[in-house]
Amino acid sequence: MSPSPSTTAAAVEARQLVKRYGALAAVDGVSFQAMRGEVFGFLGANGAGKTTTLRMLCGLLRPTSGTALIDGIDIQAQPLAAKARLGYLDEEPFVHPHLTGREFLDFVADLYRMPRGAQREERMSRLLNLFDLAKKDGDLIGSYSHGMRQKIGLASLLIREPSVLLLDEPTNGLDPRSARLVKDLLEELAARGTTVLLSTHILEVAQALCRRVAIIDRGRIVAIGSMDELRVQAGSEGANLEDLFLKLTAGPESREMIERLLDAGS
Amino acid sequence: MNGVGALRVIVGAELRAMRNRLLKGNRTRLVALVIVLLLAIPFLGGGTFTVGATAGHFLPFSVDPLLSAAFTGLSLLMLLIGFPTVIASLFVGRDLLQLVVAPVRTRDIFVARLVTAMSANILISGVLLAAVLGLGAGAGAPLIYFPVALLLIAVQVLVVTSLQAILMTVIVRWVPARLARDVAAAVAGLTGAALYLTWNLSLRQTFRRTARPDVSGLTSLVQRIDWLPTTWPGHALTAIASGSVAVALVWVLATVLLAAILVAMAELLYERTLLVGLGVFGDAPAIWRRRSTPRPSPQPSPQPSPLRGEGNPYFAIARKDWLGFRRDVRRLTRLLPALLLPVGYAAALSQPARSLSGFWSNAALITFLSMFMASALSLPSIPSERRGFQLLRMAPLSMWLLLRAKVFIAFPVVVATMLVFSVAVAVISKSGVAQLVELVVLGLWLAAGFVSISVSGGAIDPRFDATDDRRSVGLVGSLAAIGGSLGFAVLSLGALALFVFGGQAASGAGNLGPIPSTPAVGFAMIFGGVVVLAFCASLVGALLWIANSRLRSFEASIAST
Numbered sequence: 001m002s003p004s005p006s007t008t009a010a011a012v013e014a015r016q017l018v019k020r021y022g023a024l025a026a027v028d029g030v031s032f033q034a035m036r037g038e039v040f041g042f043l044g045a046n047g048a049g050k051t052t053t054l055r056m057l058c059g060l061l062r063p064t065s066g067t068a069l070i071d072g073i074d075i076q077a078q079p080l081a082a083k084a085r086l087g088y089l090d091e092e093p094f095v096h097p098h099l100t101g102r103e104f105l106d107f108v109a110d111l112y113r114m115p116r117g118a119q120r121e122e123r124m125s126r127l128l129n130l131f132d133l134a135k136k137d138g139d140l141i142g143s144y145s146h147g148m149r150q151k152i153g154l155a156s157l158l159i160r161e162p163s164v165l166l167l168d169e170p171t172n173g174l175d176p177r178s179a180r181l182v183k184d185l186l187e188e189l190a191a192r193g194t195t196v197l198l199s200t201h202i203l204e205v206a207q208a209l210c211r212r213v214a215i216i217d218r219g220r221i222v223a224i225g226s227m228d229e230l231r232v233q234a235g236s237e238g239a240n241l242e243d244l245f246l247k248l249t250a251g252p253e254s255r256e257m258i259e260r261l262l263d264a265g266s
Numbered sequence: 267m268n269g270v271g272a273l274r275v276i277v278g279a280e281l282r283a284m285r286n287r288l289l290k291g292n293r294t295r296l297v298a299l300v301i302v303l304l305l306a307i308p309f310l311g312g313g314t315f316t317v318g319a320t321a322g323h324f325l326p327f328s329v330d331p332l333l334s335a336a337f338t339g340l341s342l343l344m345l346l347i348g349f350p351t352v353i354a355s356l357f358v359g360r361d362l363l364q365l366v367v368a369p370v371r372t373r374d375i376f377v378a379r380l381v382t383a384m385s386a387n388i389l390i391s392g393v394l395l396a397a398v399l400g401l402g403a404g405a406g407a408p409l410i411y412f413p414v415a416l417l418l419i420a421v422q423v424l425v426v427t428s429l430q431a432i433l434m435t436v437i438v439r440w441v442p443a444r445l446a447r448d449v450a451a452a453v454a455g456l457t458g459a460a461l462y463l464t465w466n467l468s469l470r471q472t473f474r475r476t477a478r479p480d481v482s483g484l485t486s487l488v489q490r491i492d493w494l495p496t497t498w499p500g501h502a503l504t505a506i507a508s509g510s511v512a513v514a515l516v517w518v519l520a521t522v523l524l525a526a527i528l529v530a531m532a533e534l535l536y537e538r539t540l541l542v543g544l545g546v547f548g549d550a551p552a553i554w555r556r557r558s559t560p561r562p563s564p565q566p567s568p569q570p571s572p573l574r575g576e577g578n579p580y581f582a583i584a585r586k587d588w589l590g591f592r593r594d595v596r597r598l599t600r601l602l603p604a605l606l607l608p609v610g611y612a613a614a615l616s617q618p619a620r621s622l623s624g625f626w627s628n629a630a631l632i633t634f635l636s637m638f639m640a641s642a643l644s645l646p647s648i649p650s651e652r653r654g655f656q657l658l659r660m661a662p663l664s665m666w667l668l669l670r671a672k673v674f675i676a677f678p679v680v681v682a683t684m685l686v687f688s689v690a691v692a693v694i695s696k697s698g699v700a701q702l703v704e705l706v707v708l709g710l711w712l713a714a715g716f717v718s719i720s721v722s723g724g725a726i727d728p729r730f731d732a733t734d735d736r737r738s739v740g741l742v743g744s745l746a747a748i749g750g751s752l753g754f755a756v757l758s759l760g761a762l763a764l765f766v767f768g769g770q771a772a773s774g775a776g777n778l779g780p781i782p783s784t785p786a787v788g789f790a791m792i793f794g795g796v797v798v799l800a801f802c803a804s805l806v807g808a809l810l811w812i813a814n815s816r817l818r819s820f821e822a823s824i825a826s827t
Contacts, residue, residue: 083661
């Protein structure tokens with residue numbers, strides 16, 4: 001991991017985001033900034049509030065309080081302007097099963113008012129080739145495997161070159177070759193100035209890609225910063241991201257629980 | 267697990283799931299269901315019982331053909347309408363996979379699922395039960411008639427369900443189970459629409475002064491189908507009613523034996539079907555598979571696009587929906603009954619005996635049909651986006667644009683059908699050109715209003731998680747659409763009446779009873795018509811505005827469907 005940027009402008013900013021469902025606070029005062037051209041990791045256990053936070057950032061959920069800014073634009077106040085800069089990939093991509101891969105890309109391009117013509121067609125073909133979907137681009141998405149849906153979902157983001165990408169488990173269901181492709185692609189996009197906010201369970205991916213990470217636990221950010229900063233916060237010198245994650249989210253207890261369970265069974 | 271234990275576990279789980287769906291689901295829906303049942307049982311059941319009792323009392327010599335026809339008709343109805351439920355229970359569903367991999371005998375799976383498979387057929391048979399009991403009461407049958415009638419109807423349900431299972435074990439060898447279910451649902455929908463049409467047109471005939479009850483046609487029909495096993499329960503009950511115990515016993519035994527053979531056959535074939543993996547693994551998404559376009563090289567050269575300029579989300583949404591209609595069997599099936607009614611009405615009314623007389627009958631029919639078509643096409647148009655709705659919400663486009671796009675895709679279909687129908691009824695009823703123009707203008711106005719109202723209804727209370735379009739709109743949305751459409755229909759017809767009679771009054775040619783036919787009255791009526799039309803437009807506008815607000819603030823998560 002490289003050190004934190006100091007002076008770059010924030011492309012994604014969460015300011016005291018809160019989302020309540022009745023008495024339950026799914027997200028409770030989350031604040032962070034992802035800088036332009038940065039791959040920012042967003043880590044947390046199941047149900048910690050990662051997806052809720054991402055959905056508030058991309059405008060699918062209205063925060064109970066707080067502000068979500070994309071390139072400095074409040075997504076609740078100016079949704080159309082903010083959404084035009086943004087690409088969001090859900091862990092189950094939103095795709096239309098009755099369209100073919102190529103038709104789906106065309107549909108998304110139209111939704112974002114991309115100019116029609118040879119350039120757009122060429123870009124679609126390149127993306128389909130990149131994700132190894134060219135041979136299946138005439139098949140309905142309904143017949144695609146989970147990994148292929150994930151890939152067509154990613155392609156539908158890249159077709160329009162958004163300046164900010166919010167990705168929820170983008171390597172979920174991908175084969176090793178495709179997962180590697182996605183990692184390389186994200187690095188390249190970040191190098192070209194795209195901001196990537198990456199939510200993942202795969203800590204190796206986060207460690208390899210992310211300049212900084214935020215760890216969320218029970219709706220609150222428990223740690224944020226580069227690997228070195230996290231080690232300082234956790235007081236664990238030399239620890240890897242997995243150890244830090246488990247320590248910061250009170251994970252090691254699970255080992256005891258497993259032992260107890262197995263002992264009870266024997 | 268032993269047989270009875272497994273059966274108890276599976277059926278128990280099904281019952282618990284049903285209870286949870288009812289009690290832990292939407293309370294408003296539950297209350298509405300109870301109210302509907304409380305109204306339907308006395309009215310529908312009581313009405314059918316009375317019809318049966320009247321027939322039994324006044325037509326004692328026709329009891330056998332009536333009973334035979336009733337059982338045969340019921341069997342046919344169950345065969346057509348209950349098929350989707352049988353396929354869904356026995357052949358489709360991921361939960362079947364869990365049962366197959368568990369240490370449970372296939373026989374137990376079959377018996378347990380047969381219980382749920384029979385549910386739709388049992389509901390349908392409720393109507394026959396009331397009629398058969400009424401017939402027995404009217405004909406003065408002995409007391410034993412009634413429990414035997416109940417038994418024979420239950421056996422008949424078992425016979426038809428087993429037959430459906432047998433048919434499906436054959437069909438599933440060539441057709442994926444889900445596709446078969448969707449086609450069966452289409453057939454059921456068409457059957458329902460055809461029954462409604464037949465009932466509606468026969469009602470017209472019944473109210474004519476010359477109409478008299480005549481069962482000679484029915485008697486000759488039953489004589490021709492007397493060999494069918496579906497008539498056996500009817501013969502058994504007739505024998506009981508006339509006191510021939512031995513004859514009755516023979517028919518009852520024959521019916522029960524047939525049921526036993528069919529159930530055993532169905533179980534055997536079902537076991538074989540599951541063993542080869544069909545029905546469980548052989549399912550496919552409910553979409554027409556599209557052949558892959560063969561490509562000569564992995565890096566195809568980009569095709570020059572015939573379209574130029576900026577992409578248009580409005581047309582993109584409409585095009586996507588059009589492709590969805592073409593490729594999704596379930597959406598297509600929703601359209602078929604809606605199309606059957608105008609075609610059926612036009613065909614039936616073209617016969618001189620059934621033709622309509624008068625402009626207002628034509629106008630009322632066009633109103634009803636356009637309302638029905640708009641509802642069938644447009645009500646689920648927004649909920650049918652399912653998870654794709656999130657894609658639209660994340661795109662830089664307003665929900666208002668989405669609503670307009672949805673209206674845009676349905677409007678031409680409804681208008682085209684109504685135009686063809688308007689011309690057809692105008693020609694059949696020998697209306698003049700002026701009346702034809704009035705009908706066409708009415709059709710256009712109604713189509714625009716009904717489509718907008720129905721799209722709004724779907725947007726007000728969408729169920730994006732629903733896998734079936736028929737359940738994709740909640741109670742509030744359905745009520746908004748129905749109430750809005752009825753209000754719009756009444757007001758639009760009222761406005762038309764004001765224009766037509768106002769025009770006649772203005773020209774001094776009107777015959778308005780106590781109201782004088784003067785130009786002042788005529789213009790006042792026309793002005794009143796304009797005001798009513800403005801009110802109609804504001805009703806549509808208000809519903810669209812509510813729909814837009816609801817979509818903008820939609821937050822519920824949408825499960826993977």
